[in-house]
Amino acid sequence: MSAAAPDFQRNLNKIYGIYAGGFLAFIALMAVLDTAGVGETVISYGFVGFTIFIYAAIGVVSRTALVSQYYVAGRSVPAVYNGMATAADWMSGASFVAMAGGIFFTGYGYTSLLVGWTGGYVLVATLLAPYLRKFGAYTVPDFLGARYGGNLARFFGVVVLFVCSLTYVTSQINATGTIASRAFGVPFELAVFFGLAGILMCSMLGGMRAVTWTQVAQYIVLIFAYIMPVVWLSIVWEQGFLPQLAYGGLLKDIAELEVQHGLGTEAYETAKSEFKGVKAITNPHWLAKADAVSLWKYATLTFCLMAGTASLPHILMRFFTTPSVREARVSVAWSLLFIFLLYFTAPALATFAKFNFLNNLVGMEAAALEGLNWFARWKEVQFADFVDLNSDGIVGMGELMIRADVVVLATPEMAGLPYWVSGLVAAGGLAAALSTADGLLLAIANALSHDVYGKIINPQASAQLRLVVARVILIGVGILGASIAALRLTGILGGVIWAFSFAASGLFVPLVLGVWWKRANRAGALAGIAAGFISGSFYLYYLRGMGGEPILYLDHLRFGIVGMVVCFVVMVAVSLMTAEPEKEIQDMVDDIRYPVGEPSVKKYLRAHE
Amino acid sequence: MDKEILDKHWQSSRRLLWKVLAAWFFFAYVIHLFVGALNEATVGGFPLGYYFAAQGSLFAFVVIIFCFARAQEKIDTAHGVDEETGGAAATVTKTPAGENQ
Numbered sequence: 009m010s011a012a013a014p015d016f017q018r019n020l021n022k023i024y025g026i027y028a029g030g031f032l033a034f035i036a037l038m039a040v041l042d043t044a045g046v047g048e049t050v051i052s053y054g055f056v057g058f059t060i061f062i063y064a065a066i067g068v069v070s071r072t073a074l075v076s077q078y079y080v081a082g083r084s085v086p087a088v089y090n091g092m093a094t095a096a097d098w099m100s101g102a103s104f105v106a107m108a109g110g111i112f113f114t115g116y117g118y119t120s121l122l123v124g125w126t127g128g129y130v131l132v133a134t135l136l137a138p139y140l141r142k143f144g145a146y147t148v149p150d151f152l153g154a155r156y157g158g159n160l161a162r163f164f165g166v167v168v169l170f171v172c173s174l175t176y177v178t179s180q181i182n183a184t185g186t187i188a189s190r191a192f193g194v195p196f197e198l199a200v201f202f203g204l205a206g207i208l209m210c211s212m213l214g215g216m217r218a219v220t221w222t223q224v225a226q227y228i229v230l231i232f233a234y235i236m237p238v239v240w241l242s243i244v245w246e247q248g249f250l251p252q253l254a255y256g257g258l259l260k261d262i263a264e265l266e267v268q269h270g271l272g273t274e275a276y277e278t279a280k281s282e283f284k285g286v287k288a289i290t291n292p293h294w295l296a297k298a299d300a301v302s303l304w305k306y307a308t309l310t311f312c313l314m315a316g317t318a319s320l321p322h323i324l325m326r327f328f329t330t331p332s333v334r335e336a337r338v339s340v341a342w343s344l345l346f347i348f349l350l351y352f353t354a355p356a357l358a359t360f361a362k363f364n365f366l367n368n369l370v371g372m373e374a375a376a377l378e379g380l381n382w383f384a385r386w387k388e389v390q391f392a393d394f395v396d397l398n399s400d401g402i403v404g405m406g407e408l409m410i411r412a413d414v415v416v417l418a419t420p421e422m423a424g425l426p427y428w429v430s431g432l433v434a435a436g437g438l439a440a441a442l443s444t445a446d447g448l449l450l451a452i453a454n455a456l457s458h459d460v461y462g463k464i465i466n467p468q469a470s471a472q473l474r475l476v477v478a479r480v481i482l483i484g485v486g487i488l489g490a491s492i493a494a495l496r497l498t499g500i501l502g503g504v505i506w507a508f509s510f511a512a513s514g515l516f517v518p519l520v521l522g523v524w525w526k527r528a529n530r531a532g533a534l535a536g537i538a539a540g541f542i543s544g545s546f547y548l549y550y551l552r553g554m555g556g557e558p559i560l561y562l563d564h565l566r567f568g569i570v571g572m573v574v575c576f577v578v579m580v581a582v583s584l585m586t587a588e589p590e591k592e593i594q595d596m597v598d599d600i601r602y603p604v605g606e607p608s609v610k611k612y613l614r615a616h617e
Numbered sequence: 618m619d620k621e622i623l624d625k626h627w628q629s630s631r632r633l634l635w636k637v638l639a640a641w642f643f644f645a646y647v648i649h650l651f652v653g654a655l656n657e658a659t660v661g662g663f664p665l666g667y668y669f670a671a672q673g674s675l676f677a678f679v680v681i682i683f684c685f686a687r688a689q690e691k692i693d694t695a696h697g698v699d700e701e702t703g704g705a706a707a708t709v710t711k712t713p714a715g716e717n718q
Binding site for chain 1: 626645679682
């Protein structure tokens with residue numbers, strides 16, 4: 009099997025070129041079938057079924073029996089491809105489906121998520137990725153275990169990793185279930201397990217190696233599915249070929265329309281929908297509140313997300329797969345560029361949707377709105393609603409309500425784009441959710457199989473046995489995640505942001521200080537991780553479980569700030585009160601600073617024996 | 618390897634880190650503190666404060682990381698600790714490999 013690897017890797021450009029071409033041809037085929045009138049079911053099945061089939065095929069072809077292939081893709085993924093894989097790993101169902109809707113409803117406040125979810129990569133590139141790559145770990149807890157002398161630190165790392173990644177993966181399986189249930193017309197609880205089967209197909213046989221190459225394929229699908237409809241909209245609405253630069257002109261118009269429709273005046277009333285999650289516009293589209301409290305909330309949320317980015321194990325471990333330290337650094341830059349392509353399109357889409365909403369829908373006659381095809385369709389699934397508050401027979405801004413997801417899912421229909429575009433968007437959303445779920449599941453399963461089983465429980469296990477255990481754990485964690493997702497505990501976005509705060513509370517400080525502060529020692533790290541993680545989690549419980557008032561405006565999305573501050577103070581204090589780390593560890597910290605030479609962990613293990 | 622060269626390398630690396638983090642801090646925090654004032658100005662139709670939050674800062678981060686990767690690579694090569702020339706250059710001669718470029 010592994011004999012096929014070099015061939016495959018030498019021909020990456022060719023293979024993915026053919027793949028992208030094939031995908032375009034498939035879209036064209038769907039477009040032709042759609043025009044010929046084969047019906048929407050065929051188109052939905054076609055898009056979702058075809059893409060899942062491709063991912064599964066890549067997953068099977070990339071199967072492996074080698075430990076280093078399974079855990080770090082043989083450390084042979086070129087920077088640009090690792091960038092694409094990281095971008096797919098990163099951009100979840102939430103980024104794809106909910107982001108534009110969030111900007112649509114929340115306005116300026118939501119841009120703190122855009123800044124936070126991109127700025128974190130500067131921290132990844134400068135503080136962590138190259139050094140962890142030189143260290144030569146398989147997993148993030150691997151680094152903690154070696155740097156902080158022993159299996160206890162490793163185990164603490166696994167606990168934090170498990171909580172933050174499981175919080176995150178649950179919402180991704182939820183998103184795959186939502187899309188699968190709509191495409192195949194099966195109940196959500198069942199669709200969740202369909203989604204899981206798709207996820208496991210990609211990762212089970214080939215581990216990191218298979219996930220890497222499916223994620224690259226998924227990135228191509230998701231970025232095309234996101235940008236193409238927006239460019240098309242832009243052309244239909246006469247805004248030119250570059251919507252990302254053109255939407256500025258609409259912002260002032262939107263502000264005027266908002267005033268015209270009474271936003272922010274006392275007379276402005278919004279209707280209530282009986283459907284869950286359906287709401288009317290209540291915030292200005294771009295106007296920012298610039299008082300001290302708003303700025304503080306903006307900055308704290310941004311920081312939580314950035315620190316979380318730099319400590320989420322499924323992202324950090326992607327940079328373990330590059331051939332060199334140099335490529336790890338460059339790869340972070342490519343990752344962010346590929347992420348940027350979607351993130352700078354989202355506000356354009358939100359702005360077009362908002363302009364269409366205010367200019368064309370608000371102010372029309374109620375009967376005409378009810379007669380619109382797309383409105384009837386989305387109302388039927390409880391994603392859109394209209395309540396005539398003042399009974400004047402005209403659609404008011406506060407009377408027309410949609411769910412945030414509708415901005416991405418239904419805007420093509422609103423603009424009269426053909427149905428196959430919606431099929432493409434569904435395939436993109438599925439790619440986004442699948443790729444993130446894959447990365448997360450693998451991060452959890454690898455930590456449990458490599459760190460807990462391979463290093464703590466049974467260090468003598470053969471490579472063969474370790475891989476079998478890794479796969480069994482992967483399936484187990486997947487079923488656990490799907491079972492939790494089937495309970496529908498949180499919305500897609502809430503779960504995602506909590507994951508960032510969990511990761512930031514327990515991992516950010518020990519990882520950064522582990523690289524940058526030689527004096528940080530075992531006692532400090534253990535105390536810091538425990539104190540940070542427990543205090544962050546308790547603060548979340550205080551807010552949500554006990555109904556406590558936020559301290560310093562730090563609400564449940566920002567509990568990572570509390571965890572990080574506690575973690576930092578405790579870790580520094582305890583480190584200084586106890587003896588400095590042994591010489592071998594200090595030498596290892598020195599060694600990770602220089603890209604040249606063999607992995608630092610090897611030298612350390614030799615010196616240690 | 619020569620301890621002195623390694624120390625110099627780390628000194629340069631740390632200096633680079635502070636520069637990069639300063640640029641990051643500016644685009645991540647400082648600029649958004651002035652969103653009210655910046656929104657008074659318009660560029661290409663965009664109120665400037667909104668522009669930076671929705672696009673400008675994001676693009677700045679991309680540029681910052683590419684520049685960082687290149688600068689750090691130069692530092693590594695100049696001190697002979699990079700992965701390509703490093704192994705050979707640092708053990709055979711102690712002259713920084715990057716100076717020949």
